Amino acid sequence: MLTADLPAVVEVSEGVPQRRGRSWPAPTAAVLGGAALLGWRAAEYGNWIVDDAGITFAYARSAAEGLGPVLQPGAEPVEGFSNPTWLFVLMVGRWCGLFDRGALFGIPDYALYPKAVALICCMGILAACYAAARRVSRWPALVTFATGATLAAIPSFVIWCFSGLENALFALVVCVLAVHLFLAVLDERLWTPLTAVTAGALAAFAALTRPDGLIYLAAYPVVSVILVRRATLPAAVRCGLYSGIAFAIPFGTYLLWRIIEFGRFVPNTAVAKHQAPPTVYDLARARELVHYAGAPAVIAALAVIGLALWPPSKWRDGAAALLVPLALAVTAYCVLEPDWMAQFRFATPAWALGAVVLVFSTGQVLARLRKYGRTVVVLVLAVALIPSGAAFAEASESYRADEDVPVCWIALRFGRLFNGYADILGLQHGTLLTPDMGGSSLTSRLQMIDMAGLTHTRMADIIAGNDHTTFGDYVFEELRPTFVHTHGPWLENNITTDARIRRDYYVLQQSQDPAVPDEDWVRKDVVRDRHQLERLRDYAGTAIPPLVEVQQTEGCGPTLRTGQTLAG
Secondary structure (H helix, E strand, O other): OOOOOOOOEEEEEOOEEEEEOOOOHHHHHHHHHHHHHHHHHHHOOOOOOEHHHHHHHHHHHHHHOOOOOOOOOOOOOOOOOOOHHHHHHHHHHHHOOOOOOOEEOOEEHHHHHHHHHHHHHHHHHHHHHHHHHHHHOOOHHHHHHHHHHHHHOOHHHHHHHOOOOOHHHHHHHHHHHHHHHHHHHHOOOOOOHHHHHHHHHHHHHHHOOOHHHHHHHHHHHHHHHHHOOHHHHHHHHHHHHHHHHHHHHHHHHHHHHHHHHHOOOOOHHHHHHOOOOOOHHHHHHHHHHHHHHOHHHHHHHHHHHHHHHOOOOHHHHHHHHHHHHHHHHHHHHHHOOOOOOOOOHHHHHHHHHHHHHHHHHHHHHHHHOOHHHHHHHHHHHHHHHHHHHHHHHHHHHHHHHOOOOEHHHHHHHHHHHHHHHHHHHOOOOOEEEEOOOHHHHHHOOOEEEEOOOOOOHHHHHHHHOOOOOOHHHHHHHHHOOOEEEEEHHHHHHOOOOOHHHHHHEEEEEEOOOOOOOEEEEEEHHHOOOHHHHHHHHHHHHHHHHHHHHOOOOOOOOOOOOOOOOOOO
16 A cells, blocks of 8 residues: 555655654544545445446446356447446456345445445545655645545545446546656656656556546656756657557557457447547636636635745646646546536546645645745635535535436336336347446346447447448338337437337337436337237336336345346
8 A cells, every 4th residue: 555664764845854654543544534534425325326337337247257248148249338447346346246246234236346446446546645745745644634525525526436437446547647757756767667667557557447548648758748858858758668668568458359359449439429539629628627616716726736836846846747647637528528427427537636736735835834824825715615615515415316327227217127028028038229228238138229329339330420321220120129218318319200110119108298208119019919018008107107206226126137127
């Protein structure tokens, strides 16, 4: 751990002696205290896991069982995930009996395990923070705890770190990369092979955790360009090559496997989302983060950071190693296609690095000032943060009341409910076309067809315009799914206004509420008679209203298993 036992030494930073020694209680308390705040905030969202995480859960189950990278047994291999390292973490959990097996301490392990790993990752972020703070602050434990408290106050960070997705792991590796470069600058070993290779390997880990992690390959060379001098130029160029090679070996190996296995250079998810090439105008999206954090708080933070960087110092050189990854994190958020989910899912590394930079800078400024100056700085920050705190509290409360698509609700509504349809028809096999893949793929015995294209190669190509077959022709003339479900924005693909759906399908239920459009259909040739159709409609009329009324995050039981129905 980064708080490991080290020989006692005295270091000087900004003219202030810094003692490093055999002191375990303070750093341990700081890391655990900050993590406790994060865990407390995360607990406010209960067992909520976002449905997108369920897609990776399904792939982890298949891979751990030796079925390969498939969404369901018997499905074609498709890279419907974009987080290989997180997928591996879930596989290890399943092999160890900690994930996708049942309940742990009365909590479903499909919720507890990813949240526990997320908490460990948050502890890693704080441990990395302490490793850096002990080099530049008289109060490294306080700086570490303050960083944890700052992150715990940001709903976006808490929500997505504990959503079941890879956000916490991604934020950890980005923070470790930033701290690695920061310490290398302070120790004057930035242009050494070990530093370069480690930076390249960490960038590769980030790129294999999220596709936008590829941007952190630029962290080491950009920091080098900022700090390089004529005398160090040859070493900087040489180490830049080492860093590139260290990145290329693991990432290139995975890329080669991707091409061989899936026949694509990018994940299928990237094709389905139709990521456009970035433009300079995308950077204007940074104002979304400014608005979320609060303009007064951002202005005050920039002022404090500016004051901390004002005098030339070793700290200022080290700060470049923190600011460059932060700038890359904000840039990555700006150039990614906007996400339909709330609370800025793609901004997690920016919040983590932003908190580290702000707290470190505040500590540097306070260390230089006398009592009156410190009081002024603290008061200005407090006043600037009051509107942000109020907005964060409102955002947290609002999200708890209306969380993004819980995996449990999807398992109930599209997995177990459609298994019930199949039972009434006496079907052991069939297909279901729907846009929600997580909980449904974990519980449905029907073969899932992804209307959004994330886990379906041909559908992704049609959505991206790479395949000129129309959506309707593909669905009605080639796929001919047993069941069709569509709702909300997915009705815009005109699947249920196409004349062929009434030619080939019976409607089982249609929501009469225009605010919540929701439709289930079954192919006519699998329905034996009118009596069976009425049974299907009666079942839908009884089972669906309670599910639509409340999108449940609880009530799925300890496991999500193929073939489960609402009755069991």
